[in-house]
Amino acid sequence: MTLSTTKQGKPHLTPQRKADFFKALAHPTRLAIVEKLGENLEIHGGEQCVCVLLEMFEIDFSTISRHLAVLKNAGVVTSEKRGKNVYYRLACPCLMDIFYCLDGILDHQDET
Amino acid sequence: MTLSTTKQGKPHLTPQRKADFFKALAHPTRLAIVEKLGENLEIHGGEQCVCVLLEMFEIDFSTISRHLAVLKNAGVVTSEKRGKNVYYRLACPCLMDIFYCLDGILDHQDET
DNA sequence: ATGATATTTGGCTAAAATGACAAATGTTCT
DNA sequence: AGAACATTTGTCATTTTAGCCAAATATCAT
Incomplete structure (x- = not known):
């Protein structure tokens, strides 16, 4: 999985970039791992x-190491x-917001 | 990609289920497609x-059709x-919240 | 320097995802 | 019924991902 970047090596917000992000979580x-890193964020940023x-x-x-490389x-x-x-x-603590969102969506579906 | 379900066929909130959700977006x-469906939600639910x-x-x-099947x-x-x-x-309009979240995260990263 | 510990990387195989083409299905119109 | 249109499904080739083992690298303790 290659991270999409601009010529300057700075990432930008293309569909591919977003897809890569989701792919890492997929x-x-x-x-x-990500949810573990989201625990106790107040202690050394989790x-x-x-x-x-x-x-x-x-x-x-070695497999865990590879997964970590994908996330990175x-x-x-x-x-x-x-x-x-x-x-x-976590690169951004606000990442956890995505999980709150997702939980809400899936919970909502399960009610049906 | 198989959707994880309970014995009653009702989905539940396992890590696999969440991963499947992200995988569909990956x-x-x-x-x-999803972002297109998120437009004009007020008109026939987008x-x-x-x-x-x-x-x-x-x-x-045929490829689009397969992608739609994955999302479904x-x-x-x-x-x-x-x-x-x-x-x-969209199964849930609130799905768009995930994208707002993600945009926030990626924008934040790009500022650095 | 040697050895022990922690993590990553190379190389390989098996499994899954992607995408194209052709064929099948279902619907409407004549 | 038959033609035209919209979408899905079967089949196959190619690529990507996941996972294991072994080897490489880096750091710390002796």
Whole structure:
């Protein structure tokens, strides 16, 4: 998945860019990672060590690493290396608004 | 792409279900369709004939039809046949909130 | 420097998504 | 009934994604 950018390397708001963003969220594992990063935003912006994320799933750590790379390329998360560990956090806390929206939509559908 | 459902066939709010929803939005063509359906919501709920959607793209009509099926299976749109034509509309007008959210997020990123 | 720990990357296979063409279906009109 | 139109579905080729294992890289402790 390639992030669409302008000539200056600065991303812009094309349909492709939006689609890339949704695509990054279009996987249960990545979604779970994002929701985890959305918890406790008041503590270091909700950042989590990769090692913590690894414990959440029973899949190979290389696979998690790849999922994290997808999220990062799409601009959903950022990462920072400190010592032996790498910490990921949401690129924008307001990202959680999308989930509130979605929950509302899906709940509304389920009522029918 | 299969929509996750309960035994009663009623969808529930699993990570997979959310991921399916995002996956349906994770394509520029489908995104453009959804945004088109979000216009003029006050007129027949924003519904559009497939024939109108066909004119928006230079791809085969069978491909558009498949994209519409993906959106429908994910619960993003509903359809209704009237005469020779089929009309699609957003399953929930509030879906547009997601786009407002996303625009906000991406705009915010672009400022940096 | 060596070894232990944490994470990413290369290489591969299997599965899923995309898109085109042709054929099928359903509807209206004559 | 038959033709014309609108949309969907069958089938297939191509591309993309997901996941695993092994190897590479980076950092810390001894």
